[in-house]
Amino acid sequence: xxxxxxxxxxxxxxxxxxxxxxxxxxxxxxxxxxxxxxxxxxxxxxxxxxxxxxxxxxxxxxxxxxxxxxxxxxxxxxxxxxxxxxxxxxxxxxxxxxxxxxxxxxxxxxxxxxxxxxxxxxxxxxxxxxxxxxxxxxxxxxxxxxxxxxxxxxxxxxxxxxxxxxxxxxxxxxxxxxxxxxxxxxxxxxxxxxxxxxxxxxxxxxxxxxxxxxxxxxx
DNA sequence: GCCCAGGTGGGTA
DNA sequence: TACCCACATGGG
Numbered sequence: 001x002x003x004x005x006x007x008x009x010x011x012x013x014x015x016x017x018x019x020x021x022x023x024x025x026x027x028x029x030x031x032x033x034x035x036x037x038x039x040x041x042x043x044x045x046x047x048x049x050x051x052x053x054x055x056x057x058x059x060x061x062x063x064x065x066x067x068x069x070x071x072x073x074x075x076x077x078x079x080x081x082x083x084x085x086x087x088x089x090x091x092x093x094x095x096x097x098x099x100x101x102x103x104x105x106x107x108x109x110x111x112x113x114x115x116x117x118x119x120x121x122x123x124x125x126x127x128x129x130x131x132x133x134x135x136x137x138x139x140x141x142x143x144x145x146x147x148x149x150x151x152x153x154x155x156x157x158x159x160x161x162x163x164x165x166x167x168x169x170x171x172x173x174x175x176x177x178x179x180x181x182x183x184x185x186x187x188x189x190x191x192x193x194x195x196x197x198x199x200x201x202x203x204x205x206x207x208x209x210x211x212x213x214x215x216x217x218x219x
Numbered sequence: 220g221c222c223c224a225g226g227t228g229g230g231t232a
Numbered sequence: 233t234a235c236c237c238a239c240a241t242g243g244g
Contacts, residue, residue, distance in 0.1 A: 042225040047242065082241035086227085128227050149225050199244080202223095 001213075007160055007177040010210050014189040017209045021188035023138060030106040030139035031098065032061045037131045038091055043081045051081035063104045066095035090126030097124060109140040117142070129167050137187065143180035146187055147171050150194025159215035 001009070026033050035055070040048040054077035059065050066074070074088040081087065098104055102120075109117050114136070121132035133146035147155075147170045155161045161173040178186050197208045205211050 038226090040225095041227070042239080044224065044242075080241065082224090083226090083239045084241080086239055090227085126227065130226060202244090 003160060004177060006158070006213055010158060010160075010213055011178070011182065011186060011189070013210050013213070014193060015185070018189055018192045021185060023184065027138040029061075030109055030135050031063060033139055034094070034106075034127070034131070034135055035061055035066070035091055037134050038087055038094070038126045039078060039081050041087070041126075041131070042083060047081045051078045051084075054078070054080070063095045063098040066091055067099050087126070093125050094127070106135075106139070109135060109142070114142050114144070118144070129171075133171070137183055143175070143183065145171055145175050145178070145183040147174070148191060150198070151187065151190045153198070154190050154194045157214055158210065 026036060036048065036052050039051050039055075043051075055061065055074065058073055058077055059069055069092065071088055071092055074091060075084050078084040078087050078091075098106070102108065108120055111117075112120065117140070118132055118136060121127050121135055122129065130146050130148055133144045136142040136144045137146055147167055151174075152167075152170060155170060155174060156163050156165070160177060161170045165173060174186065175183070193208070193210070197204055205214075208214075
């Protein structure tokens with residue numbers, strides 16, 4: 001089976017197995033999504049939720065409120081998520097920049113040409129390619145496919161992208177294999193697959209519903 | 220008590 | 233370019 005057909009087949013199996021994911025409600029507010037995505041960096045889903053709820057109980061999640069917030073208040077909310085000093089500094093700084101440089105508005109993610117919007121996001125502290133692409137896809141429905149560590153591992157194991165591909169190469173390869181309206185689905189379902197077959201660093205490929213579609217047994 | 224999760228940014232050669 | 237490390241808590 002060639003790569004494109006395998007890609008199609010894999011998505012079909014994952015949809016059947018995990019269902020078709022829905023856009024999360026938070027995506028309607030790109031700033032809140034940014035805050036949550038920064039909290040989620042290198043952190044499990046459960047602890048991300050705890051920290052995000054702590055923070056939203058304590059203050060409004062707007063650029064103004066966070067820019068003016070006491071850093072200690074942010075830190076105590078984010079403690080459970082780990083890397084909390086970094087993340088607190090980054091969230092406060094990014095809020096100040098959004099206020100000062102962007103007039104508190106994220107409208108550019110909908111209006112600017114894609115590459116320009118992406119560069120603007122990447123220029124913000126704490127925003128790397130994955131975080132930028134999450135905002136662009138989830139909130140603005142722009143045709144980009146964010147790559148996280150699960151997607152990286154899974155798409156290489158499935159032989160959909162070259163083993164040595166870096167972030168941009170993986171993104172471009174997967175984007176070429178799927179339709180833009182499928183990117184969100186692919187993003188979520190590949191992550192679910194990655195979590196399913198790799199718990200606590202121990203891969204368990206017998207749990208992999210697309211194991212028969214893997215060209216190799218490695219990774 | 221060890222090992223791992225896992226994105227960004229800064230540093231080195 | 234390619235690689236290394238810091239950041240830090242929580243769960244297996």
